Amino acid sequence: MHKITLIPGDGIGPAIVAAAVRVIEATGVRVEWDRQIAGMAAVEKHANPLPDATLESIRHSRICFKGPLTTPVGGGYRSVNVTLRQAFHLYANVRPAISFEGTDTPFHNINLVTIRENTEGLYAGIEHFIKVDEEKIGAESIAVVTRKGSERVIEYAFEYARKARRKKVTLVHKANILKCTSGLFLEIGREVAKKYPDIEFEDRIVDACSMQLVMKPEIFDVIVTTNLFGDILSDLASGLVGGLGLTAGANIGKDAALFEAVHGSAPDIADKGIANPIAMILAGAMMLEHLGEVDAARRIEQAVREVVKEGVYVTPDLKKDSSYGTDDLADAIVKKLA
Numbered sequence: 228m229h230k231i232t233l234i235p236g237d238g239i240g241p242a243i244v245a246a247a248v249r250v251i252e253a254t255g256v257r258v259e260w261d262r263q264i265a266g267m268a269a270v271e272k273h274a275n276p277l278p279d280a281t282l283e284s285i286r287h288s289r290i291c292f293k294g295p296l297t298t299p300v301g302g303g304y305r306s307v308n309v310t311l312r313q314a315f316h317l318y319a320n321v322r323p324a325i326s327f328e329g330t331d332t333p334f335h336n337i338n339l340v341t342i343r344e345n346t347e348g349l350y351a352g353i354e355h356f357i358k359v360d361e362e363k364i365g366a367e368s369i370a371v372v373t374r375k376g377s378e379r380v381i382e383y384a385f386e387y388a389r390k391a392r393r394k395k396v397t398l399v400h401k402a403n404i405l406k407c408t409s410g411l412f413l414e415i416g417r418e419v420a421k422k423y424p425d426i427e428f429e430d431r432i433v434d435a436c437s438m439q440l441v442m443k444p445e446i447f448d449v450i451v452t453t454n455l456f457g458d459i460l461s462d463l464a465s466g467l468v469g470g471l472g473l474t475a476g477a478n479i480g481k482d483a484a485l486f487e488a489v490h491g492s493a494p495d496i497a498d499k500g501i502a503n504p505i506a507m508i509l510a511g512a513m514m515l516e517h518l519g520e521v522d523a524a525r526r527i528e529q530a531v532r533e534v535v536k537e538g539v540y541v542t543p544d545l546k547k548d549s550s551y552g553t554d555d556l557a558d559a560i561v562k563k564l565a
């Protein structure tokens with residue numbers, strides 16, 4: 228029996244999390260869910276986006292399955308996602324983007340994994356306005372890159388490549404301009420790479436890399452990069468394989484691991500019943516693999532891929548005029564598993 232903290236999340240979160248829980252339970256793996264809240268849902272109930280009970284539950288279970296959380300843009304409370312990643316030292320954000328048969332995208336044969344440094348960089352939260360009297364005349368953000376933080380995520384990327392029998396690690400940076408922060412990350416990358424002669428290593432500047440991701444995505448295998456670049460490039464990679472409805476991520480750390488979709492709470496389609504649950508379901512598969520339930524994880528991924536390939540019970544993000552929704556797609560996957 229696995230004990231897992233379950234956070235349904237905001238917007239489309241509760242619907243896709245319910246669908247994913249149904250699929251996970253259909254594998255026969257036994258889970259005891261500890262339901263907790265965070266984000267907007269927690270602000271409404273406890274006036275606190277990250278209640279102590281939620282933190283305590285994760286501290287205890289060390290595994291969290293989380294729906295997307297809404298973060299106010301501009302002002303308002305700090306991102307709960309970022310706070311959770313820092314609180315539990317979830318330093319490696321692993322986001323695979325692997326082509327699906329049956330999706331309407333011009334790109335095929337994509338099989339890459341972005342590993343994003345998840346606790347430092349420009350997301351360290353060191354920001355302020357520069358004010359004269361009460362007028363905002365400017366603003367500053369400080370990017371933090373430490374040797375320890377860089378080493379652990381780059382080493383994770385190489386270890387991951389080895390374990391997954393991948394051949395190449397590409398380190399993405401902007402060291403030509405950001406000579407200190409990006410420069411240090413690259414320098415440490417070169418050092419770490421020497422310990423892994425069996426894995427090819429290369430580096431690319433982030434802007435040129437973005438172009439290559441669109442022109443020749445098949446040349447990428449494992450990408451390791453700093454927080455902001457990884458956030459952007461992993462959404463780009465999601466777009467290449469058919470959209471945000473299809474990609475999941477693991478947040479791996481010293482003290483815990485947290486599994487979620489790459490996408491956010493999608494307020495534009497919340498409560499319409501049409502959100503694609505696949506990203507969340509695949510996050511569930513990544514979680515089961517992490518828990519050692521490798522067979523159940525493979526079965527879920529297989530079932531998802533078959534349902535997408537058949538292209539019948541899919542949500543409108545995958546087939547424009549589809550009249551099927553979140554629950555129909557989850558039903559089709561559960562049926563395949565049986």
Ligand code: NAI
Nearest residue numbers: 295296297298308471472490491492493495496502503544
């Ligand atoms: P988003 O990822 O929620 O949505 C971007 C676009 O993709 C929207 O048009 C949405 O309808 C579509 N989309 C996303 N997931 C989908 C799915 N499962 N099925 C079908 N279509 C889907 O990004 P947005 O709108 O920029 O952010 C909304 C909120 O989510 C913000 O408050 C943001 O801070 C938060 N967010 C939370 C994340 C997390 O909890 N890890 C990650 C990213 C954003």
Ligand code: MG
Nearest residue numbers: 458459462489
């Ligand atoms: Mg993002």
